[in-house]
Amino acid sequence: MSDAAQNPGARMYEEFVAVHAILRRGTRLVADAFHGLAAGRRTDTATLVEATRWLLAFTHAHHTAEDDLFWPVLNGLYPDSAAGLKNLSDDHVVLDRELHALETAVDDLDRAHAAGAPTDGPARLGAEVARRVQDVLSGHLTAEEAIVQELFPGVPGDDIARLREAFIQGSPRFGLHFMFGLLEDPEPARGRDLLTENFPPQLRDAGPQLLGRYEDSVRALGLRQGTESGSPVTSVTSDPS
Template sequence: MSDVVTSKPDVHDMVVVHRTFRQSCAELPDLVRGLRPGDTARAALVVDAVRFMLVGLEAHHVSEDEYLWPLLTARTGVRAEAVARMEEQHHRLEELVTEVRSALDELTADPRPPLADQVADQLTELASVLTAHMDEEENTILPLAAEHLSVAEWEDLGEISLAKLDKKYLLRAFSALMAVATPEEQRTLLTKAPAPARLLWRLSGRRTHARREARLRAGHGG
């Protein structure tokens, strides 16, 4: 099969996905650090937000590890070092995800300051590594993907990523994307989404996401 790409994929949708992670990176460390001893209800809400971010991050990165990096490595020649660097960053992020996740059950049951500070520090480090990774990915990898992948291959990457995500998170993930998207980006996302997803987002996803986010922010710093 020829590797000639006759039409370029719209890789901007990954920038929107990254935007959801950037928002979480900016907010979650402070939310965790702000937990009060004994407030297990608040801890459960914040920990749920952390778990959701970690689940989405893993699905996103595993799809790149299994599908995107092999394709780009085979097609970019001397620029394969950029892909190798992405893989190394993924390994470090996996380590940080494991560190954070190992403390979440205990944090939910007992949100005491030393533990909350520990998890917040871990999330801050994760945010630093992830932000640098996403910056480089957007500046280096996405242009390579647009140049070397077909539209169908790029769409396959999205399908693989969704398949890695637990079905119970699908509407929540789509609603999070729509919440950070511009009106133009929303229109593009809606054209790509299956009809059931569009309907569920309009019926309940948009409002459920807004209520969840309002609860997270209302309980912070009060």
Template sequence: MTPIDPAQAEPHPYTREMAMIHRIFRRESRLMTTLVAAVPPGDHARAAVLAGAWRAYVVGLHLHHSGEDELLWPALRPHLDGEAERLALMEAQHHALDEGLTRVGGLMDRWAAGAAEPDRDELVAALREHHELLCEHLDAEETTVMPLVAAHVGAEQWHAVGERGLAETPRDRLMIALGAVLEDASASERAEFVGRLPLPARLVWRLAGQRQYRREMRRIRGAWADGPLPDGAAGAPEPSGP
């Protein structure tokens, strides 16, 4: 969740960004399956790149879910009467996803060590399973829990979740995280999201962050990095250079 410029603060939680963040995990979990499946047997260098990308993905998903478990759900729970089962479902799905991540992580390490075709194929099957479970969870969260958050959680509590995630994100990954949010956003979403950032963050994104994100995506995606990438705001010019 984005750090908010105090001048842009709202009296209600900015829950629209949850769908934007969820797009990251839907996209990257789907794409990881495609990228791993395309690696030829024995390509240790490519396997190492994707294993590193997977570890970064897991860190991001863990930060997202732990922020909900430790800050967001406790803030919401006192306001629920007969709807507490919705949070129980979220927590159960988080647990199931954690177990799946552990399994995929073991398969990823084994495949990265040898880049063998049977290990790759087993990993691809586990990645598909993770993607399906993740999408089921994100769909349920957006349709059944986010409306409750919008109704019962204050903007300050919502902001605290974002601040916690921001504080735990390595500084050298902040522009990567921002680019990931903006990549599939509409022009209006990009303009609103970037407009809510503090001015220094907007400047860093425009001057250096976009290039950093493009380089990272080209390194990870290879031939899949040819699509449109985020420009940071509606009408912003494409940066020159790599």
């Protein structure tokens, strides 16, 4: 039997890393879509706005869960790790500034698109900010995983139930097709099976339809997923309409 099966804390860490895989791939997808739009590639702007707003909401929900639930639980169990956990919480302040800039950029893009105005300027700004978000978030997640990897396995079962609640109740539901698609992405995501199991039965049953919607969204963004772990999302020439 694996450590994850024997120890709920170890399994919880796998779920934690799976969420990080979603964040990493989601920020890359949004950044590549903004860059494609700025470069004149055919991109469905409404889909880009939807995907970006989903990513912003999902990231904020994850940070709120960590600051309000994860770190207090781990601080109580491991007071010697308090300094490292505070650094992670402080990182959220820096990252939130970049997320706010991305929110402003996507709002500008949405307004320009709705008014039939040129979107070149908002697209270029969005591309710059989205890449910054990708870089800052990637560094933060790497540091975070190194700190908490040794902590989660010792978290008691009752506290695991509290931590898991943040994943089940704290994540926004309006982007479920992106969630399913990113979980099924070629980039391995440890814990994807258990995360999927945590969705209500009707959503698990709708998995194929949600994956289909995700694939449609990626095509609308003028993108396709890379076939190797860590490879960038690259452009395609299919009509997004």
